Amino acid sequence: MTEFLLYLPLGIIAGFCAGLFGVGGGVIIVPFLMVAFELFSMDASVMTHLAVGTSLACVVPTAASSTWAHHKKKGVIWSWVLKLAPFLILGGLLGGWTADQLTGEMLTIILSVFLFLMACRLFIKSDPFIESEALQIPSNLHFGLIGTLIGWISSMMGIAGGALAVPFMAAHGSGMRRAVGTSAALGVPTAASGAVAFLIMGIDHPNRPEWSIGYIYLPAFLGIVLSSTIVARLGAHFAHSVDQSLLQRLFACFLAVLSIRLIWNVAS
Numbered sequence: 001m002t003e004f005l006l007y008l009p010l011g012i013i014a015g016f017c018a019g020l021f022g023v024g025g026g027v028i029i030v031p032f033l034m035v036a037f038e039l040f041s042m043d044a045s046v047m048t049h050l051a052v053g054t055s056l057a058c059v060v061p062t063a064a065s066s067t068w069a070h071h072k073k074k075g076v077i078w079s080w081v082l083k084l085a086p087f088l089i090l091g092g093l094l095g096g097w098t099a100d101q102l103t104g105e106m107l108t109i110i111l112s113v114f115l116f117l118m119a120c121r122l123f124i125k126s127d128p129f130i131e132s133e134a135l136q137i138p139s140n141l142h143f144g145l146i147g148t149l150i151g152w153i154s155s156m157m158g159i160a161g162g163a164l165a166v167p168f169m170a171a172h173g174s175g176m177r178r179a180v181g182t183s184a185a186l187g188v189p190t191a192a193s194g195a196v197a198f199l200i201m202g203i204d205h206p207n208r209p210e211w212s213i214g215y216i217y218l219p220a221f222l223g224i225v226l227s228s229t230i231v232a233r234l235g236a237h238f239a240h241s242v243d244q245s246l247l248q249r250l251f252a253c254f255l256a257v258l259s260i261r262l263i264w265n266v267a268s
Contacts, residue, residue, distance in 0.1 A: 004223045007222075008224075008226065010033075010224055014058070017235060029055040029059075030051050030157070031051075031258065033220060034048060036220070043207040046208060048103075048105075050202075050215050051158065052107065052158030053198030053214060054215070054217045054224075056155065056192075057198075057199075058220075058225055059187055059195075061225050061229050062225065065228075065229040066233070067188065070180070070182075075178050075180070076184070081186055084143055085189045087144050088161070088190040089151065089190075091149060091150060092154065092192070093151075093193050093197050095152040096193075096197020096201055097197060099198070110157070111158075111159075112259045112260075112263045115256075116255070116263075149164070154191070155191075155193065165182070167179075169183065199215065199216055
């Protein structure tokens with residue numbers, strides 16, 4: 001019971017960030033789960049993979065809740081979601097397989113570098129992304145390449161893909177609010193395919209703890225989802241209330257802090 005209660009506040013933080021930034025909450029969930037699993041003396045050989053797999057499973061209902069809140073405010077570009085979804089699913093399955101081939105430390109290093117690069121991208125762009133008169137629609141090939149890449153990286157890292165999808169969409173004229181809302185919707189198929197891959201890849205691992213299915217740890221999943229799905233709507237509401245330039249800077253700071261935290265974990 002003590003362990004279960006530990007995950008409830010984590011779900012509150014992850015849910016609010018999911019709604020505010022369109023990131024699904026995975027970039028919050030993964031590092032915190034790694035700390036929690038270490039606290040409970042979980043086997044090091046599966047700890048990171050369990051954190052990533054559990055995060056992906058949590059992201060599905062959290063991102064769905066955030067998506068609904070953004071949709072009610074007309075903040076989701078569904079045509080982009082439909083075009084990208086098949087490639088996100090493909091990339092998610094490939095990412096789950098790739099992660100199973102890597103060590104936990106290597107996964108952490110890749111995630112931290114990735115987040116730092118995304119933060120720099122937003123800091124370097126001096127002018128905030130603004131809504132353009134017309135969206136710059138990428139080609140089908142571009143959609144396929146970007147969708148597969150987002151799904152692949154997101155699945156490996158246990159995130160919904162917002163760190164890639166938000167800058168990509170905003171740069172094509174969607175503006176930060178619709179980029180955040182659409183990113184939340186994109187997180188559902190991305191995380192779902194990744195979670196399935198992690199479940200399958202870890203189903204026969206001999207060092208899995210009790211109450212786990214593959215690389216998904218059920219006590220953490222239930223504790224986080226119970227709180228995150230409710231709070232995600234609050235974060236989405238706040239995202240549509242703040243200035244877009246402030247939202248962009250907050251998103252960049254958010255990614256940078258998480259990147260530094262992960263690097264610190266590896267170095268210590």
